[in-house]
Amino acid sequence: AQKVTQAQTEISVVEKEDVTLDCVYETRDTTYYLFWYKQPPSGELVFLIRRNSFDEQNEISGRYSWNFQKSTSSFNFTITASQVVDSAVYFCALRGTQGGSEKLVFGKGTKLTVNP
Amino acid sequence: NAGVTQTPKFRVLKTGQSMTLLCAQDMNHEYMYWYRQDPGMGLRLIHYSVGEGTTAKGEVPDGYNVSRLKKQNFLLGLESAAPSQTSVYFCASRSGTGPSEAFFGQGTRLTVV
Numbered sequence: 001a002q003k004v005t006q007a008q009t010e011i012s013v014v015e016k017e018d019v020t021l022d023c024v025y026e027t028r029d030t031t032y033y034l035f036w037y038k039q040p041p042s043g044e045l046v047f048l049i050r051r052n053s054f055d056e057q058n059e060i061s062g063r064y065s066w067n068f069q070k071s072t073s074s075f076n077f078t079i080t081a082s083q084v085v086d087s088a089v090y091f092c093a094l095r096g097t098q099g100g101s102e103k104l105v106f107g108k109g110t111k112l113t114v115n116p
Numbered sequence: 117n118a119g120v121t122q123t124p125k126f127r128v129l130k131t132g133q134s135m136t137l138l139c140a141q142d143m144n145h146e147y148m149y150w151y152r153q154d155p156g157m158g159l160r161l162i163h164y165s166v167g168e169g170t171t172a173k174g175e176v177p178d179g180y181n182v183s184r185l186k187k188q189n190f191l192l193g194l195e196s197a198a199p200s201q202t203s204v205y206f207c208a209s210r211s212g213t214g215p216s217e218a219f220f221g222q223g224t225r226l227t228v229v
Contacts, residue, residue, distance in 0.1 A: 006158075009156070033215040035217055035218075037220075043204070043222070043223050044220065044222050044223070045206065045208075045220040047217045047218070047219070050215055050217050052215050091158065091159065095215075102147060102164060102166050102172070103161060103164065103174065104149065104161070104208070104210075104218055105161070106151075106158045106159040106160075107158055108156065108157060108158035109158050109159075
């Protein structure tokens with residue numbers, strides 16, 4: 001079965017601090033996909049990034065970066081120099097490719113508050 | 117570009133009433149999903165569909181039924197609403213090819229009193 005754990009329920013930082021959101025996953029599939037979504041206070045779910053299990057390259061997009069480590073089954077998300085607009089709930093998600101591969105499984109989310 | 121559209125956006129039901137939530141996507145996606153979001157619980161999968169005419173149970177299917185008569189539409193039904201079904205409901209769709217991400221609707225806030 002697929003499982004995603006986001007151990008940090010809430011994080012509060014001051015603007016310009018760096019913050020890392022943790023995501024640990026479980027799957028028996030050898031090929032799988034990981035995702036991060038952002039849910040701002042307005043409520044919509046915004047796709048941020050996708051990572052394939054066979055591609056362990058880290059990715060940077062502006063102030064956002066993602067660290068994927070298969071050895072520790074983690075896909076962590078770092079925001080550098082956080083801004084108030086980064087305040088949101090962030091979800092990590094997993095989809096396998098074998099039995100039950102149709103399902104997209106989400107973690108419980110981490111609520112990030114960036115204070116001015 | 118509408119993407120994924122959910123109807124209605126808000127609804128208040130009395131216990132025992134029935135209703136149908138409509139999800140429509142215009143991206144020709146094969147896969148469609150219904151999730152519910154509750155505080156501290158993240159997004160939990162209710163039902164999903166891998167194509168027109170197919171449906172399957174997710175993590176929390178009890179009390180809900182679904183239908184996918186047309187590829188672009190995925191309906192979620194509550195036959196006899198209960199207060200425990202008070203939640204925000206999200207529909208999502210994705211392409212069936214490759215590592216595609218899911219696109220979400222704007223959500224439906226349902227309150228059962």
